[in-house]
Amino acid sequence: MSKKIMVSFKLNGTQTDVVVEPRELLIHTLREKCLHTGPHIGCETSHCGACTVDVNGMSVKSCTLLTVQADEAELLTVEGLAKGGELHALQEGFMQEHGLQCGFCTPGMLIRAYRLLQENPNPSEEEIRYWMAGNLCRCTGYQNIVKAVQYAAAKLRGEAVQTSHPLMAEILAH
Amino acid sequence: MGNIDANLDRLAALEGMGCSRKRREDPRFIQGKGTYVDDVKMPGMLFGAMVRSPYAHARILKIDKSRALAHPGVHAVLTADDLKPLKLHWMPTLAGDVQAVLADEKVVFQNQEVAFVVADDRYIAADAAELVEVEYEELPVVVDPLKALEPDAPVIREDIRDKLTGAHGARTHPNHIFTWNVGDKDKTARVFDNADVTVRQEMLYPRVHPCPLETCGCVASFDKVRGDLTVYITSQAPHVVRTVVGMLSSIPESKIRIISPDIGGGFGNKVGVYPGYVVAIVASIVLGRPVKWIESRAENLSSTAFARDYHMTGELAADSSGRIKALRVHVTADHGAFDACADPTKWPAGMFHVCTGSYDIPNAFVSVDGVYTNKFPGGVAYRCSFRVTEAVYLIERMVDVLAQKLGIDKAEIRLRNFIRKDQFPFSTPLGLDYDSGDYEPALKKVLAAVDYPALRAEQAARRADASAEWLMGIGIVTFTEIVGAGPSKMCDILGVGMFDSCEIRVHPDGSAIARMGTITQGQGHQTTYAQIIASEAGIPASLITVEEGDTSTAPYGLGTYGSRSTPVAGAAVARASHKIREKARQIAAHLLEASPEDVEFDLDRFVLKGSPEQFKTLKQVAWAAYNNVPEGMEMGLEAVDYYDPPNFTFPFGAYLCVLDVNRYTGETRVRRFYALDDCGTRINPMIIEGQIHGGLTEGFAVAMGQELPYDEAGNLLGGTLMDYFVPTSVETPHWETDFTVTPSPHHPIGAKGVAESPHVGSIPCFTSAMVDAFAHLGVTHMNMPHNAYRVWQQSRSLGLARQ
Numbered sequence: 001m002s003k004k005i006m007v008s009f010k011l012n013g014t015q016t017d018v019v020v021e022p023r024e025l026l027i028h029t030l031r032e033k034c035l036h037t038g039p040h041i042g043c044e045t046s047h048c049g050a051c052t053v054d055v056n057g058m059s060v061k062s063c064t065l066l067t068v069q070a071d072e073a074e075l076l077t078v079e080g081l082a083k084g085g086e087l088h089a090l091q092e093g094f095m096q097e098h099g100l101q102c103g104f105c106t107p108g109m110l111i112r113a114y115r116l117l118q119e120n121p122n123p124s125e126e127e128i129r130y131w132m133a134g135n136l137c138r139c140t141g142y143q144n145i146v147k148a149v150q151y152a153a154a155k156l157r158g159e160a161v162q163t164s165h166p167l168m169a170e171i172l173a174h
Numbered sequence: 175m176g177n178i179d180a181n182l183d184r185l186a187a188l189e190g191m192g193c194s195r196k197r198r199e200d201p202r203f204i205q206g207k208g209t210y211v212d213d214v215k216m217p218g219m220l221f222g223a224m225v226r227s228p229y230a231h232a233r234i235l236k237i238d239k240s241r242a243l244a245h246p247g248v249h250a251v252l253t254a255d256d257l258k259p260l261k262l263h264w265m266p267t268l269a270g271d272v273q274a275v276l277a278d279e280k281v282v283f284q285n286q287e288v289a290f291v292v293a294d295d296r297y298i299a300a301d302a303a304e305l306v307e308v309e310y311e312e313l314p315v316v317v318d319p320l321k322a323l324e325p326d327a328p329v330i331r332e333d334i335r336d337k338l339t340g341a342h343g344a345r346t347h348p349n350h351i352f353t354w355n356v357g358d359k360d361k362t363a364r365v366f367d368n369a370d371v372t373v374r375q376e377m378l379y380p381r382v383h384p385c386p387l388e389t390c391g392c393v394a395s396f397d398k399v400r401g402d403l404t405v406y407i408t409s410q411a412p413h414v415v416r417t418v419v420g421m422l423s424s425i426p427e428s429k430i431r432i433i434s435p436d437i438g439g440g441f442g443n444k445v446g447v448y449p450g451y452v453v454a455i456v457a458s459i460v461l462g463r464p465v466k467w468i469e470s471r472a473e474n475l476s477s478t479a480f481a482r483d484y485h486m487t488g489e490l491a492a493d494s495s496g497r498i499k500a501l502r503v504h505v506t507a508d509h510g511a512f513d514a515c516a517d518p519t520k521w522p523a524g525m526f527h528v529c530t531g532s533y534d535i536p537n538a539f540v541s542v543d544g545v546y547t548n549k550f551p552g553g554v555a556y557r558c559s560f561r562v563t564e565a566v567y568l569i570e571r572m573v574d575v576l577a578q579k580l581g582i583d584k585a586e587i588r589l590r591n592f593i594r595k596d597q598f599p600f601s602t603p604l605g606l607d608y609d610s611g612d613y614e615p616a617l618k619k620v621l622a623a624v625d626y627p628a629l630r631a632e633q634a635a636r637r638a639d640a641s642a643e644w645l646m647g648i649g650i651v652t653f654t655e656i657v658g659a660g661p662s663k664m665c666d667i668l669g670v671g672m673f674d675s676c677e678i679r680v681h682p683d684g685s686a687i688a689r690m691g692t693i694t695q696g697q698g699h700q701t702t703y704a705q706i707i708a709s710e711a712g713i714p715a716s717l718i719t720v721e722e723g724d725t726s727t728a729p730y731g732l733g734t735y736g737s738r739s740t741p742v743a744g745a746a747v748a749r750a751s752h753k754i755r756e757k758a759r760q761i762a763a764h765l766l767e768a769s770p771e772d773v774e775f776d777l778d779r780f781v782l783k784g785s786p787e788q789f790k791t792l793k794q795v796a797w798a799a800y801n802n803v804p805e806g807m808e809m810g811l812e813a814v815d816y817y818d819p820p821n822f823t824f825p826f827g828a829y830l831c832v833l834d835v836n837r838y839t840g841e842t843r844v845r846r847f848y849a850l851d852d853c854g855t856r857i858n859p860m861i862i863e864g865q866i867h868g869g870l871t872e873g874f875a876v877a878m879g880q881e882l883p884y885d886e887a888g889n890l891l892g893g894t895l896m897d898y899f900v901p902t903s904v905e906t907p908h909w910e911t912d913f914t915v916t917p918s919p920h921h922p923i924g925a926k927g928v929a930e931s932p933h934v935g936s937i938p939c940f941t942s943a944m945v946d947a948f949a950h951l952g953v954t955h956m957n958m959p960h961n962a963y964r965v966w967q968q969s970r971s972l973g974l975a976r977q
Binding site for chain 2: 021023024028031032036037038039040041042043044045047048050077078079081082087091094095096098100101102103104105106107110128129130132133134135136137138139140141142143144145146165166167
């Protein structure tokens with residue numbers, strides 16, 4: 001064990017100070033010291049993306065970043081997506097398009113999709129699939145995740161949105 | 175017309191069965207507010223790390239824990255010697271065997287649990303695990319189950335070396351677990367002897383892993399003052415865990431509370447009781463503090479429950495027109511070093527005997543040999559009912575092989591052999607009674623949707639073009655699944671019948687809480703069960719809270735796996751709803767001053783027959799249930815139902831896949847995958863489609879890339895996500911889905927279960943398409959996984975790739 005170090009960062013807009021060992025990983029700091037348990041640990045080897053957070057405008061797998069590397073950074077986690085009690089368009093999209101099942105990959109997916117839409121407000125399906133390839137999902141088969149991102153992109157562009165799973169369609173068809 | 179609109183409004187307000195209701199689970203998950211096991215934090219909680227064996231087979235000469243114990247922040251290091259006085263160094267498995275909790279004198283697979291270190295946090299625990307010194311003496315290793323039964327093979331299980339009878343009958347070799355025979359051996363042999371044509375094919379279903387995104391783990395907390403044990407655990411069957419923990423610990427079940435909180439996917443991986451859970455509980459009892467154990471991904475892929483590993487030989491006998499007369503199967507089943515297979519007690523190969531499939535095959539005989547090897551234990555149902563994926567793979571491959579031998583089209587041979595609609599209920603020669611099915615329209619719908627003749631014409635042109643770089647393969651599968659275990663006369667786990675349960679309490683304001691013995695892991699139970707209650711009892715789904723997973727509040731049930739939630743617990747939900755409805759009708763009659771026979775249920779209310787304007791809503795009745803009930807009736811409005819199904823349910827489907835395969839590189843592109851599923855009554859179409867997308871993707875993963883290979887020394891080659899194939903959004907194909915509806919006649923709402931069918935059905939469909947790409951050159955079978963390297967090898971062996 002080596003001497004602990006104080007690290008300061010902005011977490012979802014709030015100034016945060018933590019004291020950590022130099023070897024501590026950001027995902028553990030976020031989950032256990034900052035009590036932000038949205039980001040999850042699925043592999044600890046940077047493959048699954050469940051721990052994805054936004055660090056200074058870049059998607060980062062927080063299981064592979066030392067907390068000390070996040071000193072003075074701006075961090076965004078899933079907990080920071082909704083603003084003023086309003087869900088982010090991506091959160092709404094994932095719900096409307098059934099883009100999640102067990103929910104374990106979802107916080108990482110949302111944060112990665114957030115970065116995608118910051119960089120490219122009108123991505124094609126191919127671009128979405130390429131951008132999301134660092135985030136594994138075992139439940140959905142990705143098809144509805146793609147639709148969820150498209151839904152959010154359209155909404156953020158100010159276009160009218162419609163879910164592909166209308167609530168009443170099948171009842172009325174009877 | 176006004177009435178119709180009003181009825182539609184009332185129907186819409188209920189959000190009952192058949193509507194794509196948005197999920198009640200989603201708001202917490204999209205805001206990062208789920209509570210998974212690793213999110214649970216308790217005051218004074220310690221963290222445990224496992225010390226594991228680097229060898230697949232070795233004697234433990236010495237364990238020195240002194241350096242680990244001296245490390246600051248370490249509270250305990252447990253080994254088998256510490257568990258022996260408590261008689262907890264071995265535990266019973268679900269399959270009637272025993273498994274070492276911590277290795278006792280020797281290790282029998284790589285990464286076996288040897289010692290458990292408990293420390294202040296996960297970093298200290300990991301450091302100290304490195305300081306535990308274990309001296310081993312290596313022993314000869316067997317990884318191939320076919321070699322494990324050779325006379326001079328090393329004995330893996332010395333603890334039962336001389337035990338001549340196992341849980342499933344006689345043992346013929348120290349590494350032999352059981353032989354399970356089903357069907358008429360002699361009659362089947364006679365049919366084979368006199369058949370026009372016979373085919374035989376060996377195939378390997380490789381060892382794979384369900385690999386949910388969340389690994390296994392628990393937080394165990396023993397309260398020394400109260401004598402209560404609480405365990406948060408990643409379990410698909412929390413009530414079964416409570417019973418097992420009670421058996422192991424002698425703590426009465428009334429003092430054990432097992433909580434499955436949000437579960438990050440299960441797919442069969444979270445059915446078993448693993449050593450990590452047991453030692454975390456022991457550590458908490460010994461130390462009097464909560465102890466958390468969370469396995470790493472590498473531990474998950476190498477120690478907690480593989481699936482499959484079936485070495486199968488199939489044979490079909492048929493007449494010259496392709497009508498199948500008999501099926502004969504032999505399986506060598508690799509169960510690893512302990513028989514911890516998750517199957518109903520009486521059936522050591524699960525429901526493998528559904529292997530006659532969707533076909534009217536009059537004679538069949540199946541024999542399965544279970545074998546020990548120096549590999550980790552398991553044999554769980556990876557997104558399928560017990561051993562059904564293996565069974566469906568076998569029969570679908572064999573039907574293709576027969577079609578190829580006779581020169582009959584794969585679709586045509588299926589149409590010639592289907593069980594006809596008028597033959598249901600249908601008794602198979604292996605003793606199962608199919609409830610309902612209508613196979614021919616399903617296949618024909620798929621063939622029409624993809625324009626099958628045009629695809630075959632395109633393929634013929636491609637085959638005729640010697641310069642074509644891309645080969646084309648068309649796969650067809652028409653599967654029948656068996657789910658909803660199950661009737662307690664046939665199915666039990668550790669002696670507990672495989673019923674399931676539901677309890678509904680309607681509150682005075684007309685809202686309700688419902689609890690079940692199952693546990694959702696992404697299937698959306700909190701959404702869909704409420705839809706059943708809405709339709710069957712008239713309470714709006716939005717007013718129903720569904721709770722599962724806490725054994726102190728939910729009624730006892732056997733959990734969620736084998737697509738049993740809808741067929742079993744869903745039936746309990748419907749029947750409990752009917753009990754609510756019946757009591758409510760009597761209260762309504764009392765309020766309407768009518769006799770109960772004159773009052774009938776209508777969507778959300780109880781109406782006086784012939785006077786639709788005279789009614790009481792469910793909401794009004796709920797209030798009355800707490801202050802104004804008929805004389806002699808108990809107050810309150812609640813119901814409990816324990817449902818023991820009379821039979822399994824048999825969902826089915828027809829799948830078609832088109833692959834383009836590069837002859838020079840082995841690269842494969844899924845051009846089209848069309849999946850038609852029939853799961854009987856459909857509760858939530860949005861969720862059904864999502865489950866099918868997921869099942870198809872997991873099937874794609876298994877067929878095209880997943881495998882847990884071992885070297886001769888018993889080292890697992892590829893136990894991380896670097897090597898173990900989990901498809902990303904880039905390689906996952908686009909799925910096309912379709913459906914027919916053939917309700918189950920014995921289920922209260924006709925529902926059959928759906929989430930596993932796409933996994934079961936898609937895997938042989940990919941193999942069917944892959945083989946089809948090379949079939950014109952005489953290839954009849956290719957073992958999975960169909961990754962580019964292996965496909966390239968096939969192409970090269972046929973002279974299709976550049977040499």
